[in-house]
Amino acid sequence: MNPVTFAVSSKQRQFDALVRSLSGDLFRYGYWLCGDEALAHDLVQETFLRAWRALDKLRDTAAAKAWLITILRREHARLYERKLPQFTDVDEIDVSDERDAQLPESAGEENLIRRAMRQLDVKYREPLLMQVLGGFSCEEIAQELNLTPAAVMTQLFRARQKLKTMLDGGAREGVVHELS
Amino acid sequence: MNCLEFRRQLGVDPQSASPEFGEHRQQCARCAEAHAGALAFESSLRRALAVPAPAQLADSILLAHETVRQRDRRQYGRRAVLALAASLVLASGIGIYGHAQPLPVEAVGHLRDEAVVLTWTKLEPDSDVRVAFGMRGIALHDIPPGPYTFIGCCPMNKHLTVHLVVQGGSGPVSVIYVVDQRADAREDFHLAGWQGRSIPMGHGTLMLFAQDASRFDGLEQAWRAAIESPADNKLARS
Numbered sequence: 239m240n241p242v243t244f245a246v247s248s249k250q251r252q253f254d255a256l257v258r259s260l261s262g263d264l265f266r267y268g269y270w271l272c273g274d275e276a277l278a279h280d281l282v283q284e285t286f287l288r289a290w291r292a293l294d295k296l297r298d299t300a301a302a303k304a305w306l307i308t309i310l311r312r313e314h315a316r317l318y319e320r321k322l323p324q325f326t327d328v329d330e331i332d333v334s335d336e337r338d339a340q341l342p343e344s345a346g347e348e349n350l351i352r353r354a355m356r357q358l359d360v361k362y363r364e365p366l367l368m369q370v371l372g373g374f375s376c377e378e379i380a381q382e383l384n385l386t387p388a389a390v391m392t393q394l395f396r397a398r399q400k401l402k403t404m405l406d407g408g409a410r411e412g413v414v415h416e417l418s
Numbered sequence: 419m420n421c422l423e424f425r426r427q428l429g430v431d432p433q434s435a436s437p438e439f440g441e442h443r444q445q446c447a448r449c450a451e452a453h454a455g456a457l458a459f460e461s462s463l464r465r466a467l468a469v470p471a472p473a474q475l476a477d478s479i480l481l482a483h484e485t486v487r488q489r490d491r492r493q494y495g496r497r498a499v500l501a502l503a504a505s506l507v508l509a510s511g512i513g514i515y516g517h518a519q520p521l522p523v524e525a526v527g528h529l530r531d532e533a534v535v536l537t538w539t540k541l542e543p544d545s546d547v548r549v550a551f552g553m554r555g556i557a558l559h560d561i562p563p564g565p566y567t568f569i570g571c572c573p574m575n576k577h578l579t580v581h582l583v584v585q586g587g588s589g590p591v592s593v594i595y596v597v598d599q600r601a602d603a604r605e606d607f608h609l610a611g612w613q614g615r616s617i618p619m620g621h622g623t624l625m626l627f628a629q630d631a632s633r634f635d636g637l638e639q640a641w642r643a644a645i646e647s648p649a650d651n652k653l654a655r656s
Contacts, residue, residue: 250531253483254480257476257479257480257483258476261471261475261476261479262476265471265472265475266467266468266469269469270467270469275472279472279475282475282479283478283479283482286479286483287482287486290483346462347462348462348465348466349466351462351463351466352466352469355466355467367467370460370463370467371467376430391426391430394429394430394431395426395429395430398429398459399429401463402459
């Protein structure tokens, strides 16, 4: 038996599998959280380094993504939240944004949505990211953000409405119902 | 659920799986139409958020992780000198020096955990072998010839060790010197796919692991000369 391939610890194997399967999703979450590719890369790396130290606490691998996102959010708050300028003001966004222009679907609605997302206040953007990218339920988002489920539902509702309003150029300003 | 409640839920979670949500959609054509529109928007939203991750992101994370682990091991090695002193005090004071598993079994477990070091090819200076043993409180009389590609002061469960990988034509040999436990007798063994040899040496135990045991005799002789005093060597030969 070749000692090189003989065995890596099960913890190492589990860690490798998590990195290979979830680093892309975490990067996307980090990118939309901080708005910067390089910082998102650092955030994901630091998240996994911290996750390694606490990997024994992960009992349910199905919950790994939510667990890692929780770590990433805390890292973001700890490291970057204060010093990061948030996304560029909508009036300053160059229409020929290089990143969007490189994407095949850049001519479509997704390009406009990305720009609208950058404009969305973080208090709306983050619960939406947690739901759409993280797969969190309203209750889980509420727990994570230390809000009531009703408040989370209101923020999710408003987030979508604001996005659609921005996409429609303000034509869809409507009543936002408080959700109970 | 009425139309207002449905539209609220639609804004909160268009993919809601609640029975009431589904039932209302079946009963109300206008809400069903709104639902279809909302799902189309969700689909666009997901695509918009799916920015591409950097190439080799996973590889770079795994490399960073391995680098940090190596650094931590080295720091642990330095701290372990103090830990050794503390453990010796404990052992002499309250007599708790028993271990659950035979040393070769513990060593194989350690080799599994540290399997990555067998893939390393960068040569370490031979002089670091003397440094590593010095950190374990052992002054080598000589440095057995390398080349070495890994030199570490590793904890192995409750034991303190020096762990080396020495390269050669027949493949790498892992050398583990357990500082704090001397085996009762010299023995060769075959364990978990490894050829192994355990040798009481000095105040501890030298263990050799490889796929091919042909170099064990030469390494044993070199290490005995390095670790034991000339008087001990005479004793071992007699």
